[in-house]
Amino acid sequence: MPALPYDIFPIVFKFLRQDRNTLFSCTLVNRTICRLAIPLLWKNPFMSNDSLEEINQYKSALLIRTYLACLTEDERRYLTKKGVEIRKFPKPLFDYACFLEEMMHSCPLYNSVLCWILLEYRKYTKNYLNEISNMYQFDENEIQDPLINSLYSMYFKKSKIKTLGISIEMLKIKDPIDQQLFNKMNLSTLSNLSRLIIYLKDNSFGFKSNQHSFDFLLSIIKKWCHKIQHVRISNLLVFAHQKLPKIQEIMSQQQRLVKLDLLTPKQNFIIDDILLNLKGHDYNFLTEMEVHDTDLSDSSLLEGLSSIDSLKSLYLIRCRGISMHNIHILSDSSISLLKLKFINNEFPPGLIISTIGKSLTELITNQLDQEATELLSYHCSESLTHLDIVGINLQTQKIFYNLIVRLKLNSLKISCCRESTGQILNDLGKNLPNSLKYLGLFGLYTFKGLTVEHFENLLSNCNATLESLEIYGTINRNFLVVIYDYIKNHRNFKSLIINLYGKGWEDKESSLLKDFSKYGVKSIVN
DSSP: OOOOOTTHHHHHHHTTTTOHHHHHHHTTTOHHHHHHHHHHHTSSTTEETTTTEEOOHHHHHHHHHHHHTTOOHHHHHHHHHTTOOOOOOOOOSSOGGGGOOEEOOSHHHHHHHHHHHHHHTSOOOHHHHHTOOOGGGOOOHHHHHHHHHHHHHHHHHHOOOOEEEEOTTSOOOOSHHHHHHHHTSOOGGGGGOOEEEEEOOOOTTOOHHHHHHHHHHHHHHHHHOOOOOEEEEEOOSOOOSOOOHHHHHHHHHOTTOOEEEEEOSSOOHHHHHHHHHTTTSOOTTOOEEEEESOBOOSHHHHHHHHTOTTOOEEEEESOBOOOTTTHHHHHTOOOOOSEEEEESOSSOTHHHHTTTOTTOSEEEESOOOHHHHHHHHHHSTTTOOEEEEEEEOTTTHHHHHHHHTTSOOSEEEEEEOGGGHHHHHHHHGGGSOTTOOEEEEEEEOOSTTOOHHHHHHHHHTOOSOOSEEEEEEOOOHHHHHHHHHHHHHOTTOOEEEEEOTTOOOOHHHHHHHHHGGGGTOEEEEO
16 A cells, blocks of 8 residues: 555544544654644543543643643743742753644633642642542642642733633732733734633632732733633623623623623623624624523613624524514614524514514524424525425424425424324325435334334335434434335435434444445444
C-alpha cells in the first residue's frame, strides 16, 4: 500500500478527535504523526471527548503537573510572591498550553489543581486520589488560588482560546499582586475568542473578592475580545436579581455576533437588559437566538427581539407573554424566520408563524394545534421541508396527518406518546408526502401497544421513496426483517440509524444487520 501524502493526515485526524485512545497511540508512531495528534489531544484536555466525562483525579493531577512545567518566569515569580513554591519540572517536548482552545467550565481546572496539590504536597497515592468522592471537603485555597491564577495567566498569553466559559469563581483576585499579574500582560491572544459562555451564579460564600474577581474578568473580556460570534448567558444555578453592566458593555462591542443564547429558569435583570438593548444596535450578523423561561409581555423586550432583522433561527423554550395585545410588534418586524423551535411555551405557535414565521423551512415543536396547522398549510406549504413533532397522541393525530399531506417535506421526525405509537404508525405510511427522504421515529418501544404489524404497515403503505430511516427505541429482529424486506425492494435506500438505548443485539440480529450492506446500505447502530 503506498504511503499517504502528508496533506491527507490532518483531514484523517479530524475524524479521530473524539477517539482519544487512538490519538494517544498515534503519538507513539513517529515524530510527524505525533505533531498532528498532540494539538488535538490538548485542545480540551480536561474532558474525555468520547464520553464527555471528566478524566479521573490522578490523570487530572498529572495534567496540571504538565501545565506547571510550561509556566513562564512571570508566573513563577508571581507564585513566589504569593508564598507558593513549586519545584522545577523537566521542560516538556511541547509547549502544551499553546494548543488549548476550549475551556467550557472553570470547575475541572479548579478540581485538577486540587488533585495536584493532594498528590504533590499531601503525598496521596494514585488509588487514594481516585477514590475521593467529594473534592469539596478539602481547603487548600492558600495554594490553590495562586496556582489557578498562574495557569489562567499562562493560558491567556499562550493559547488561542476560541471557547471560554466564565463565572464568579474563575479568577481569584484578592490583592494587588493578583491584579498586577494580569494588568501588565498583553492579552491580544484573547482576540481569537469566538464563543463566550457566561455562567451567572451567586457569590456562594459572600466574599467581596469573588465579585471583584468577576468584575475584573469581565473588564479583561471587554478590553480584548471584540470578535465573539456566539454568546451564551446561563443562570441554571442560583442567581440573585442583580445587574452586571459590564456584560451589556461586552455585548454592545460584538459587531459580528452570529448566535445569542439566553438561558434562565426565571426572569433576571441581565437577560432583560440584553433583550432591551438589542434595539438600536447593529447586530447585522445575528441569525440565531435561543431564549428560555422569559416573560415577553414587556413591550420593550419584545421590541428588542423583533428588531433583529437578520434573525433566521429562533428557539423559544418555556416562554410567556406574547398575546393578541402585543402581537403587532411581531407583525411590524422585518424578521423572516427559516427555523423555529417552539417547546412548552405559554402561548400558541400560531402567533409566531402568522407574523415572523411565514417562510419557515424547519419547525420543531410539541405544541402542534389546529391553528398552527392551518397557518403552516397556508404560509409554508412550499417552504417547510423539515418537521420535528414531539408528543403526537390520538387527539392530535388527525391534525398532524392533515398537515403533512399538504407539505413538501424532505425530513420528518416524530415522537409518539407511548399508548398511541402503534395506531399512529399503522396509519402514518399512507399520509407521508411523496417528497419525503428521511424518516425519524423516536420512542419506538416494543410494548403492548406496538406490534411489528404496525411497523410493517407503515413501510408497506409508505407513499414516499425513503433514503434514510432513524429509529430510537428497543426494536427486535422481527422489526429488522421488515426493514430488510423494504431495503430489498427499494434500492434508493441508503442509511439506517438505530439507537437501542443500551439494549444489546443478539447474534441473529447482528448477522441480519450485516446483510444490509449487500444492498449498499450504511448501518449505524448504538
